[in-house]
Amino acid sequence: MSDGIIRLKFDILPNDMSAAGEASSGVKKVLNQLGVEPQKIKKAAIAMYEAEINAVIHGGGGIAEVVIDKEYIEVKIRDEGPGIADIELAMQEGYSTASDEIREMGFGAGMGLPNMKRYSDKLVIESEVGKGTTVTIVVNL
Amino acid sequence: MKVSEVVNLLEAEVLTGEESLDMEVSAACGSDLMSDVMAYVKENVLLLTGLVSPQVVRTAEMMDIKVIAFVRGKNLPQSIIDLAKEKGIAVLRTKHPMFISCGKLYSAGMTGRGVWD
Numbered sequence: 001m002s003d004g005i006i007r008l009k010f011d012i013l014p015n016d017m018s019a020a021g022e023a024s025s026g027v028k029k030v031l032n033q034l035g036v037e038p039q040k041i042k043k044a045a046i047a048m049y050e051a052e053i054n055a056v057i058h059g060g061g062g063i064a065e066v067v068i069d070k071e072y073i074e075v076k077i078r079d080e081g082p083g084i085a086d087i088e089l090a091m092q093e094g095y096s097t098a099s100d101e102i103r104e105m106g107f108g109a110g111m112g113l114p115n116m117k118r119y120s121d122k123l124v125i126e127s128e129v130g131k132g133t134t135v136t137i138v139v140n141l
Numbered sequence: 142m143k144v145s146e147v148v149n150l151l152e153a154e155v156l157t158g159e160e161s162l163d164m165e166v167s168a169a170c171g172s173d174l175m176s177d178v179m180a181y182v183k184e185n186v187l188l189l190t191g192l193v194s195p196q197v198v199r200t201a202e203m204m205d206i207k208v209i210a211f212v213r214g215k216n217l218p219q220s221i222i223d224l225a226k227e228k229g230i231a232v233l234r235t236k237h238p239m240f241i242s243c244g245k246l247y248s249a250g251m252t253g254r255g256v257w258d
Contacts, residue, residue: 018195115180
């Protein structure tokens with residue numbers, strides 16, 4: 001891996017499930033090119049993908065900012081959606097507010113946030129009702 | 142078990158990824174819930190699903206899953222096949238339903254190892 005810090009930015013489009021995952025796919029590609037250990041790439045890719053899906057289905061789209069340093073990768077996904085009223089509740093496996101349409105796509109099982117937690121080394125969720133949500137995922141490399 | 146054997150057992154069509162037929166898969170996961178696949182699958186496995194969505198391919202991409210078998214003879218839009226091709230993921234389609242597909246593979250020695258343990 002080179003010494004330079006890599007910064008990437010992606011727009012996440014609202015309600016476009018066919019494009020959802022493009023940003024995570026892009027980051028996975030870069031991590032592969034950098035020669036990062038596959039298990040760590042997988043952790044970062046899954047956590048980011050879940051967050052990206054959430055931004056698409058709940059957040060009305062958003063922005064993903066990614067910093068790749070020698071020691072870690074940090075993914076920050078920001079949306080201006082409805083926010084999360086009760087984060088503790090939202091973190092519970094099985095809890096979901098997703099629509100039937102989203103469930104038909106194979107999501108909305110209430111595993112998104114728990115999966116982000118499972119695969120990240122650090123997860124910070126900042127949310128304000130009516131303002132939006134920012135999810136920060138850190139995976140140590 | 143080679144992917145080609147999976148194709149035979151499931152009497153499946155190969156929609157893309159002929160070059161993967163010689164690849165070995167030792168375990169499989171059958172699920173229509175992509176978040177569950179992401180929660181539990183650990184090793185590179187064969188994914189069986191009845192869900193038709195580009196997110197199946199995306200999930201496989203994130204999980205390093207190289208082969209997807211769509212069950213119940215689902216009609217797949219070309220866009221999904223194209224996306225899988227672009228990601229280097231093989232796509233199979235079988236007329237058998239999920240339970241029968243899993244049963245055929247399990248009887249032939251395929252396990253869930255790497256999924257639940």
